[in-house]
Amino acid sequence: MAATFELEVATPDRLLVKDQVTDAHIPGLGGYLGVLPEHAPLLSELGSGLLSYTIGGKSNSVIVSGGWVEILPGGTRVLAASAERPDEIDLKRAQESLDRAERRLKEAGDWDIVRTLRAAERARARVEAASKVRG
Amino acid sequence: MPSLIDFRRRIRSVKNTQQITKAMKMVSAAKLRRAQDAVIAARPFANSLRQMLANVAGAAKGSEGAAENPLLAERAEERVLVLIINSDRGLAGAFSTNINKGAQKFLAESKAGKKWEVEAVGKKARDYFRRRGFTIAGETFNVTKAPKYADAATLGRKIVERYAKAEVDSVYLVYNDFKSVMAATLNVVQLLPVPLPAQQETTDYIFEQPAEDLLATLLPRYVEVTIFRAILESTAAEHAARMTAMDAASSNAADVIERLTLYMNRLRQASITREIIEVVSGASALE
Numbered sequence: 430m431a432a433t434f435e436l437e438v439a440t441p442d443r444l445l446v447k448d449q450v451t452d453a454h455i456p457g458l459g460g461y462l463g464v465l466p467e468h469a470p471l472l473s474e475l476g477s478g479l480l481s482y483t484i485g486g487k488s489n490s491v492i493v494s495g496g497w498v499e500i501l502p503g504g505t506r507v508l509a510a511s512a513e514r515p516d517e518i519d520l521k522r523a524q525e526s527l528d529r530a531e532r533r534l535k536e537a538g539d540w541d542i543v544r545t546l547r548a549a550e551r552a553r554a555r556v557e558a559a560s561k562v563r564g
Numbered sequence: 565m566p567s568l569i570d571f572r573r574r575i576r577s578v579k580n581t582q583q584i585t586k587a588m589k590m591v592s593a594a595k596l597r598r599a600q601d602a603v604i605a606a607r608p609f610a611n612s613l614r615q616m617l618a619n620v621a622g623a624a625k626g627s628e629g630a631a632e633n634p635l636l637a638e639r640a641e642e643r644v645l646v647l648i649i650n651s652d653r654g655l656a657g658a659f660s661t662n663i664n665k666g667a668q669k670f671l672a673e674s675k676a677g678k679k680w681e682v683e684a685v686g687k688k689a690r691d692y693f694r695r696r697g698f699t700i701a702g703e704t705f706n707v708t709k710a711p712k713y714a715d716a717a718t719l720g721r722k723i724v725e726r727y728a729k730a731e732v733d734s735v736y737l738v739y740n741d742f743k744s745v746m747a748a749t750l751n752v753v754q755l756l757p758v759p760l761p762a763q764q765e766t767t768d769y770i771f772e773q774p775a776e777d778l779l780a781t782l783l784p785r786y787v788e789v790t791i792f793r794a795i796l797e798s799t800a801a802e803h804a805a806r807m808t809a810m811d812a813a814s815s816n817a818a819d820v821i822e823r824l825t826l827y828m829n830r831l832r833q834a835s836i837t838r839e840i841i842e843v844v845s846g847a848s849a850l851e
Contacts (some may be wrong), residue, residue, distance in 0.1 A: 439608045441609050442606055472769045
């Protein structure tokens with residue numbers, strides 16, 4: 430039995446994951462964080478993308494965007510602005526919002542450039558994650 | 565003197581009312597279950613966020629960025645904004661009155677002589693305070709039907725923005741806290757400037773971003789989550805209040821029916837007795 434730690438993924442309206450996991454890969458704002466048991470305490474903003482973790486040798490994943498990740502001696506907590514299981518994602522809608530965001534980035538408009546960039550990044554993460562998981 | 569038919573009609577009408585109140589009670593009970601589940605589901609995020617905020621605030625304390633954060637800036641309190649969370653519909657007993665009166669009392673007692681503004685959630689709050697000539701800064705309706713985080717976030721952003729622009733000097737949140745089906749307690753919380761949660765122990769973190777940057781992103785979210793929790797609590801309390809009120813109404817209707825039936829039977833017996841007397845006296849007159 431490998432060492433485990435508790436991983437919690439919560440959004441404002443629900444608790445998505447609360448499990449003993451052996452490892453986790455969390456998309457931080459500055460790049461992916463690989464977390465194993467006994468990781469040093471760390472606090473970071475959360476980026477957008479696929480958060481994967483392993484429970485008893487089985488790999489699972491959720492898609493998160495925006496929020497924070499807190500690694501504590503007792504466990505790792507991910508507070509995400511939004512989080513979904515891959516099977517909950519509507520691939521078509523995600524693709525549409527990605528196309529829209531990319532179109533907006535190309536042509537100048539009176540929209541907030543930072544927000545559009547974020548939206549594009551988020552949409553891309555969702556499309557990639559959903560298509561990867563579905564194969 | 566009402567006739568037998570009148571009584572029958574009254575009884576039928578009360579029975580109809582009773583059926584409606586019974587149905588409403590059942591509906592509220594079902595909605596209460598759902599609202600309670602939502603309160604429980606939202607708890608982990610809110611609790612973790614509070615702890616995280618406490619930790620970050622501890623680490624950022626004394627730094628320049630933290631002192632400059634607009635959401636922590638304390639100003640002389642002159643313009644007070646109260647966010648009142650109430651229901652959109654009535655028939656919930658004293659639910660909406662309690663909260664409106666409580667909010668008004670809070671303003672009159674502890675914020676006397678200052679400029680008040682009301683940010684209303686729910687028609688009952690808007691109507692009450694508009695009728696009394698308060699300044700309504702904004703109104704949000706129909707969020708309690710199925711509370712969504714996005715609604716709370718919109719509201720939170722608006723309030724945070726107004727505070728950051730120094731349009732108001734403090735923001736309070738007034739809502740009903742769901743304690744049990746029978747009891748809801750009125751809760752007044754200071755929203756802005758953000759009262760930083762007390763920190764139990766310092767964790768020596770590796771910070772991927774500077775603590776004051778994290779603080780700047782955490783604080784607005786904390787305000788939103790606090791509002792969201794209040795909306796959820798208030799929704800649960802509203803359904804509980806409606807359920808209790810409708811239960812009382814149903815049993816009152818049962819009492820009324822019982823009394824009316826008693827009168828009706830008495831009236832029927834009286835008329836039978838009168839007829840017997842008439843027959844008997846008619847017969848004796850013939851002798």
